[in-house]
Amino acid sequence: MTLTNRTTRPALAVTIALAVLAAGVVASLHVGSRMLSPEVVWAALTDPRADDADHAVVTARVARTVLALLAGGALGLAGAAMQGLTRNPLGDPGILGINAGAALGMVTAVALLGVTSLPVQIWFALAGAAVAGVLVHAIAGLGRDGATPIKLAVAGAAATAGFTSWTSALLITDLQTLETFRFWQVGTVGGRGVEVVGPVLPFLLTGAVLALTGARLLDVLALGDDLARGLGRRAGLDRLVVGLSVILLAGAATALAGPIAFVGLVAPHAARILLGPSYFRILPMSVVIGAALVTWADVVGRVILPPTEVQVGIMTAVIGVPVFFALVRRGRMGSL
Amino acid sequence: MSIDPATDASTDRITDRVTGRVTGTRLATHDLSLGYDDRTVVDHVTTRVPDGAVTVVVGANACGKSTLLRGLARLLRPGTGQVLLDGKSIHGIPTKEVARTLGLLPQNPVAPKGVTVVDLVGRGRAPHQGRFQRWGAADEAAVARALEVTGTLDLADRVVDELSGGQRQRVWIAMALAQETDLLLLDEPTTYLDVAHQVEVLDLLHDLNATRGTTVVMVLHELNLAARYADHLVAMADGRIVAEGPPREVITQERVSEVFGMQCLVVEDPVSGTPLVVPIGRHHSRRPTLVANGATA
Incomplete structure (x- = not known):
């Protein structure tokens, strides 16, 4: 008899989420200003000699699909880890200013210091993410009642505004950088080749392993500080490890696709609704939902306002802002 | 059993003053002071938790009983003194190791x-x-x-x-x-429960102690239930232990009025034979017959 890990129909929810993700990948290869038939896509994917316009389009779409999957999965996971770590239902690296901090770090490296190597830029993104995370929590922690979810969200919004305007200021003084980062600054998976993935991947994977192995810790932290201590967790060290995973995931995702907000908010809440409160399920499911969300946001963004493209970061905000308000209005802010 | 305060603090044996039986103690405090900010809540407390017994801590609101329990569970850093688990300072033992020996149920835990x-x-x-x-x-x-x-x-x-x-x-x-764990600490495990459920929970803890030999330490509000379920009763006032020992010895009319600042009558619980505290407020005076019954009981 297995007593553990039983809830209502988790297999169905996981199957549907994976199907939505797979459909998003297929759609991402076919849909765009230039609609392609499955035969054309298939031929371009399988025939290495094909070297026509369609092939170029498919190659570009493969790149942005990979970017969307990685950035979405990373942000979903980072959000889940952050919500568990801070027991804050608004824990999203976008809302809490971490993505904006990473973006500022990266643009500082490029525009101010002339760093051209992506691996070095990533370190700046990670440093920016870490500084932003610490800063926002320090500001929100001021005052008697400590870092409440609302204070964190307000501090995060303020930090995001500050970092973003600083990022813009750096970009507009440097036309060449602006050209590269104009869309990235809003959050996009288009226009950057698949070659940006390689240098970022080690950071993503390290962050993912640290976050996914933190499930038990997060489950225990969810019981409150006293019980967590009673159950043998050293709050400090454990939190540092999970916090590091958030920085790695959010920083790397931002390096890939720019500061995308709300994915880290929506994906874990959807996972929690579908699979219950155990982080053994929330964490992996947030990867799937986050990846699906960004992939679909990119697909819809390509066709919703022809002939232009709407950036992924704007599309996720369109989906995420109502969720944000629903969570705030529900009033059970401390319920995680 | 009653603890002989003259016992050498360096040993982990307690000689029972009445029976002469020797019982161990794995959890103890020595000169322990605890507080929040500058306020001292537990004031130089030295005590031992008898192994394999149910220990209940009672006292008026804000007397430091919950704080003492939190201190025993190493949730608070001592201002002075220390908490000893198996003879070692509890803060020097890896927290995971402590967690395999000593379990804690805080007051009003919230489930996800x-x-x-x-x-x-x-x-x-x-x-x-x-x-x-x-x-x-x-x-x-x-x-x-x-x-x-x-x-x-x-x-x-x-x-x-x-x-x-x-x-x-x-x-x-x-x-x-x-x-x-061999030791289980519970902070008011019966709060917000009706009396039937209070008894149900306390019966369960009694069973655990009787069948598994689990050492139970809990804070309780309800004096009469505390007297009924405790092997060892600890009465606290103003951050100090004013009395400890078997409920029969600890609960006296004078002590209840000292600890709770309330006049009362102590009679025998007709069910368990343990002391039963009958409070006296401003609006009810003793009925002569009851006094007679109580006195002869």
Whole structure:
């Protein structure tokens, strides 16, 4: 008899989420200003000699699909880890200013210091993410009642505004950088080749392993500080490890696709609704939902306002802002 | 048993003054002071928790009883003195090791929304698991045992939020039991429960102590239930222990009025034979017959 890990129909929810993700990948290869038939896509994917316009389009779409999957999965996971770590239902690296901090770090490296190597830029993104995370929590922690979810969200919004305007200021003084980062600054998976993935991947994977192995810790932290201590967790060290995973995931995702907000908010809440409160399920499911969300946001963004493209970061905000308000209005802010 | 305060503090043996029996003590405090900010709440307390017994801490609101329990569970850093577990300072022992010896159920724990009973109880296994370790047969068995002992096996798949107060408290105790510790600390485990559920929870803890030999330390508000279920009663006032020992010795009219600042009558509990405190307010005076009965009881 297995007593553990039983809830209502988790297999169905996981199957549907994976199907939505797979459909998003297929759609991402076919849909765009230039609609392609499955035969054309298939031929371009399988025939290495094909070297026509369609092939170029498919190659570009493969790149942005990979970017969307990685950035979405990373942000979903980072959000889940952050919500568990801070027991804050608004824990999203976008809302809490971490993505904006990473973006500022990266643009500082490029525009101010002339760093051209992506691996070095990533370190700046990670440093920016870490500084932003610490800063926002320090500001929100001021005052008697400590870092409440609302204070964190307000501090995060303020930090995001500050970092973003600083990022813009750096970009507009440097036309060449602006050209590269104009869309990235809003959050996009288009226009950057698949070659940006390689240098970022080690950071993503390290962050993912640290976050996914933190499930038990997060489950225990969810019981409150006293019980967590009673159950043998050293709050400090454990939190540092999970916090590091958030920085790695959010920083790397931002390096890939720019500061995308709300994915880290929506994906874990959807996972929690579908699979219950155990982080053994929330964490992996947030990867799937986050990846699906960004992939679909990119697909819809390509066709919703022809002939232009709407950036992924704007599309996720369109989906995420109502969720944000629903969570705030529900009033059970401390319920995680 | 009553503790001889003259016992050498360096030994972990206590000689019972009445029976001469020697019992051990794994958990003790020495000159322990605890506080928040600049306020001292527990004031130079030296005491020993008798092994294999049910110890109940009582006292008026804000007397420091919950703080003492939190201190015993190493949730607070001592201002002076220390908490000793198996003779060593508890703050010097890795917290995970402490968690395999000493379980804690705080006051009014909050379950994550939508968590099932079996999931919650399973989280009590955390101290026995490593970061990369999988859920094993030992964990499974411990959870099953904890559910069975607490009578919550048939609730295993239910969502904790939907349970009654008494059921929920039994589930929390099951979680603490899944931790499989020899010592169990509980901070007011009967708060917000009606009297039937209070008795139910205390019976369960009594059973655990009787059948498994678990050392139980709990803070209780209800003096008469405390007197009934305690082997060892600790009365606190103003951050100090004013009396400790068997309930019969600790609960006297003078002491209740000293500790709670309330006039009362102490009679014999007709059910358990333990002391029963009958409060006297401003609006009721003693009926002569009752005094006579109480005096002869």
